[in-house]
Amino acid sequence: MESFTSLLPNLALGFQTAVSLQNLTYCFIGVFVGTLVGVLPGIGPLAAIAMLLPATFNLPPVGALIMLAGIYYGTQYGGSTTSILVNLPGESASVVTCIDGYQMAKNGRAGPALAIAAIGSFFAGTVGTILIALFGPPLAEIALKFGAPEYFSLMSMGLIASAVLASGSMMKAIAMIFLGLLFGIVGTDVNSGMSRFTFGMSGLADGLSFVVVAMGLFGFGEILSNLEKGQEVSSRELLTKKIDHLYPTWQDLKLSIGPILRGTSIGAFFGTLPGAGPTISAFSSYALEKKMAKHPEEFGKGAIQGVAGPEAANNAAAQCAFIPTLTLGIPGSGTMALILGALTIQGIAPGPQVMTQRPELFWGLIASMWIGNAMLVILNLPLIGLWVKLLSVPYRILFPSIMVFMAIGVYSVNNLDLDIYMTVFFGLMGYVFVKLKCEPAPLILAFVLGPLMEENLRRALLISRGDPTVFFTRPISAVFLGLTILLLVVMILPNIRKKRDVAFREPDAA
Amino acid sequence: MVMQNKVAGAVMGALLAAAGLMPASAGAQAAGAQAYPTKPIRLIVAFPAGGSTDIIARLVGQRLGEKLGQQVIVDNRGGAGGTIGTEIAAQATPDGHTLTMGTTSTHVIAPAAYAKVNYDPVKDFEPITLVASTPYLLVLNPGVKANNLKEFVALAKSQPGKLNFASAGTGSTTQLAMEMLNRAAGMDIVHIPYNGNGPAGAAVLGGQVQALFGSMPAVLPHAQAGRLRAIAVGTSKRSPALPNVPTVAESGYPGFEVSLWLGFFAPKGTPKPVLAKLQTELTAIANSPDMKAQFEKNGASAVTNTPAEMGQLMKSELDKYGKVIKAAGIVLK
Numbered sequence: 144m145e146s147f148t149s150l151l152p153n154l155a156l157g158f159q160t161a162v163s164l165q166n167l168t169y170c171f172i173g174v175f176v177g178t179l180v181g182v183l184p185g186i187g188p189l190a191a192i193a194m195l196l197p198a199t200f201n202l203p204p205v206g207a208l209i210m211l212a213g214i215y216y217g218t219q220y221g222g223s224t225t226s227i228l229v230n231l232p233g234e235s236a237s238v239v240t241c242i243d244g245y246q247m248a249k250n251g252r253a254g255p256a257l258a259i260a261a262i263g264s265f266f267a268g269t270v271g272t273i274l275i276a277l278f279g280p281p282l283a284e285i286a287l288k289f290g291a292p293e294y295f296s297l298m299s300m301g302l303i304a305s306a307v308l309a310s311g312s313m314m315k316a317i318a319m320i321f322l323g324l325l326f327g328i329v330g331t332d333v334n335s336g337m338s339r340f341t342f343g344m345s346g347l348a349d350g351l352s353f354v355v356v357a358m359g360l361f362g363f364g365e366i367l368s369n370l371e372k373g374q375e376v377s378s379r380e381l382l383t384k385k386i387d388h389l390y391p392t393w394q395d396l397k398l399s400i401g402p403i404l405r406g407t408s409i410g411a412f413f414g415t416l417p418g419a420g421p422t423i424s425a426f427s428s429y430a431l432e433k434k435m436a437k438h439p440e441e442f443g444k445g446a447i448q449g450v451a452g453p454e455a456a457n458n459a460a461a462q463c464a465f466i467p468t469l470t471l472g473i474p475g476s477g478t479m480a481l482i483l484g485a486l487t488i489q490g491i492a493p494g495p496q497v498m499t500q501r502p503e504l505f506w507g508l509i510a511s512m513w514i515g516n517a518m519l520v521i522l523n524l525p526l527i528g529l530w531v532k533l534l535s536v537p538y539r540i541l542f543p544s545i546m547v548f549m550a551i552g553v554y555s556v557n558n559l560d561l562d563i564y565m566t567v568f569f570g571l572m573g574y575v576f577v578k579l580k581c582e583p584a585p586l587i588l589a590f591v592l593g594p595l596m597e598e599n600l601r602r603a604l605l606i607s608r609g610d611p612t613v614f615f616t617r618p619i620s621a622v623f624l625g626l627t628i629l630l631l632v633v634m635i636l637p638n639i640r641k642k643r644d645v646a647f648r649e650p651d652a653a
Numbered sequence: 654m655v656m657q658n659k660v661a662g663a664v665m666g667a668l669l670a671a672a673g674l675m676p677a678s679a680g681a682q683a684a685g686a687q688a689y690p691t692k693p694i695r696l697i698v699a700f701p702a703g704g705s706t707d708i709i710a711r712l713v714g715q716r717l718g719e720k721l722g723q724q725v726i727v728d729n730r731g732g733a734g735g736t737i738g739t740e741i742a743a744q745a746t747p748d749g750h751t752l753t754m755g756t757t758s759t760h761v762i763a764p765a766a767y768a769k770v771n772y773d774p775v776k777d778f779e780p781i782t783l784v785a786s787t788p789y790l791l792v793l794n795p796g797v798k799a800n801n802l803k804e805f806v807a808l809a810k811s812q813p814g815k816l817n818f819a820s821a822g823t824g825s826t827t828q829l830a831m832e833m834l835n836r837a838a839g840m841d842i843v844h845i846p847y848n849g850n851g852p853a854g855a856a857v858l859g860g861q862v863q864a865l866f867g868s869m870p871a872v873l874p875h876a877q878a879g880r881l882r883a884i885a886v887g888t889s890k891r892s893p894a895l896p897n898v899p900t901v902a903e904s905g906y907p908g909f910e911v912s913l914w915l916g917f918f919a920p921k922g923t924p925k926p927v928l929a930k931l932q933t934e935l936t937a938i939a940n941s942p943d944m945k946a947q948f949e950k951n952g953a954s955a956v957t958n959t960p961a962e963m964g965q966l967m968k969s970e971l972d973k974y975g976k977v978i979k980a981a982g983i984v985l986k
Contacts, residue, residue, distance in 0.1 A: 193701075193729075200711075287855065287858055287859035287860075288859060289859070290856070290859060290861040291861065331733070333822065333823065333846050333847075333848055334823060334846055335823060336766070336822075336823035336824050336983065336984070345732070345733050345736065345737050345740070345771075346732075346737075348732060348733035348736075348737070349732050349733060467855075471855070471858065471875075472854075472874055472875070473851050473852075473854060473855045473858070474851045477701075480701075480704075480849075480851060481701075483851075484704060484707070484708065487705075487708055487870065487951060488708055488711065490947070490950045492870070492873065492874045492950070492952075493874065494873075494874025494875055494877075494878060495874065495875065495878040495880060496874060496877065496878050557732065558730070598848065602845060602846075602847075605817075605843070605845055606817055606845055606861065606862070608814075
């Protein structure tokens with residue numbers, strides 16, 4: 144295979160480029176700033192890169208790209224930190240980490256959760272880097288085979304699987320999914336250009352922002368319900384009292400190896416698909432781990448596998464998202480579009496020829512991905528102690544600070560005050576959900592997947608001129624639909640009811 | 654993510670605003686335009702950071718700042734097809750310290766296609782000058798059996814309603830360019846809207862749809878790499894980047910011309926001397942050799958004109974696109 148023989152000289156060129164003092168410095172600045180910005184609630188990779196993009200305009204192209212990639216990984220790490228510590232997902236993929244990560248923190252196991260997230264991410268990042276180096280171009284070709292029918296079937300599978308995320312009642316999970324789909328409809332319809340549920344507000348024309356919904360439902364909602372509990376009985380007590388170790392035990396590591404390996408494979412697969420790669424990977428991994436676990440009833444109560452798998456999946460996907468971006472010049476997400484914009488500003492036309500015309504840039508970036516991931520682990524493992532201490536900050540100081548940062552984060556995305564009011568609205572809704580014991584994760588995932596699903600359903604039917612059989616006659620699509628049906632059968636069939644009850648329902652779990 | 658695509662450009666505006674507070678190199682002001690500018694100039698870009706409009710705005714904005722001795726701060730206000738940012742620009746104080754980069758999208762298509770837009774492209778703005786224009790390039794998936802426009806039209810006519818074309822969205826310039834060709838050639842190629850130039854390009858690359866009348870910067874690299882087959886450019890002259898690709902006009906449709914132009918606008922009521930000064934400076938910047946080279950790297954070419962010519966252009970463009978929008982039945986609400 145050609146890719147193997149040329150791999151060594153290519154990687155050598157890459158490391159030669161990346162290991163220069165200058166580029167190492169850019170890489171470090173990137174991951175460091177990224178981590179700092181990423182722990183601010185409401186600021187995910189997209190906002191962070193948009194904010195820091197102009198700072199790279201005057202750097203040499205390789206340095207600029209390396210720094211931006213560093214910021215990207217850094218914010219993702221930072222996002223996991225806030226998800227685990229304070230239940231604030233910075234982007235859609237971290238929603239899954241919140242479920243068990245935050246529960247672990249409540250049980251006094253914030254340290255192991257953070258450490259396993261870092262280790263899992265590093266492992267996944269390493270595998271992702273190798274994959275890009277070895278199979279980048281062929282993987283990108285596979286991604287191109289995904290047309291509208293394939294995306295639709297994939298999303299359907301994801302949507303059904305998202306019911307697994309709930310540990311409470313199945314009925315409530317389904318209700319939350321529908322509510323999420325409904326919120327996802329808000330905004331301009333891609334096909335007709337008509338606005339739906341915008342009530343004449345131009346700020347809603349592009350739909351509700353993920354940050355608004357997530358910060359409201361998770362962050363504000365959690366804070367409101369905690370306030371009600373009062374100081375003594377609050378979970379804060381648990382957080383500070385019960386911390387016995389800062390780092391994972393052998394038992395933790397043993398439990399996590401499987402999920403990390405499986406999560407990495409899932410993430411590497413979905414990451415190359417432009418679209419919702421990291422999100423779908425993260426919760427597919429969660430669903431898989433819950434199914435495979437010996438004690439699925441622990442999921443939702445602080446199972447370390449529920450952090451290890453999704454974190455690895457999410458990071459592998461984030462890494463592999465560079466494949467279509469670098470090899471084809473097709474951005475898989477808003478963040479990737481920004482990175483491509485940075486390339487253009489540097490005078491480099493993104494596209495298939497970057498690899499051949501600017502090999503030092505392509506391979507330098509790949510080498511720096513691995514170096515960046517390594518730096519993050521080195522940077523973050525010692526910081527865990529500091530993060531955990533942060534939890535002992537009294538409520539009366541911690542809560543208002545979180546709220547202020549959240550408001551700044553939400554506002555900074557679009558500079559729209561409407562977004563802050565919407566966050567408050569979703570915050571109140573989040574409080575009601577806590578009272579009703581309805582979990583917000585399925586809602587958020589439906590909210591993210593719904594619009595993509597609708598868009599691709601209608602596009603597929605537009606291309607097939609209204610013939611629905613395309614979903615079954617295209618092989619990749621048929622496989623996903625088959626899996627979807629299988630998943631549904633497993634959920635519905637009464638003879639597996641017992642198993643389902645264990646998998647999906649533990650009364651009064653919350 | 655769909656909703657993330659609108660991108661968080663505005664964050665950058667805030668950051669840059671902070672940067673703008675730093676003392677700018679206060680170049681000696683000639684007494685001419687009464688010490689304009691007296692403070693940093695805000696250049697509103699109605700699209701996210703990193704997009705083609707943003708890139709041109711930044712290139713020109715930085716140079717303009719150097720020439721005027723005041724920082725030019727790019728403020729990205731993306732969303733709703735460019736109408737949100739343009740509306741903000743229309744309502745800004747008309748003293749020359751707020752400008753906007755208007756394009757075919759914001760000043761022609763949006764006002765014509767949207768049922769309700771809170772600004773009037775002619776009455777609410779003072780045109781200053783064009784700075785650049787970007788051609789549209791008709792590309793096919795290499796699997797399509799047509800090597801030039803004539804063969805493509807023949808293929809489309811032999812199977813009416815069977816071929817598809819991708820666009821960056823309903824009411825986007827990429828849709829309208831193809832609708833115009835559909836009308837000019839009497840073809841019936843079906844519109845499949847995507848969410849932005851990236852996904853539309855991927856759809857043609859993957860063969861999900863057959864054709865795309867894409868903006869030059871987005872499709873040129875793929876055409877050069879042989880992944881897409883470029884069969885015609887929409888401009889009246891051939892592009893220097895692809896000298897072997899004929900124009901649509903010379904392929905049998907004389908008078909056909911579509912391109913995306915980008916120019917500077919100020920809110921209505923901006924003092925005449927200020928406009929004149931900006932016009933002089935911007936024309937010089939756009940025509941300078943190094944800026945021309947920068948534009949070319951980004952698939953654009955430098956074009957300048959006078960406010961009067963720009964007014965004319967807007968009128969004819971509004972008329973041209975208005976007809977297509979009506980014929981294609983596009984109403985954005």
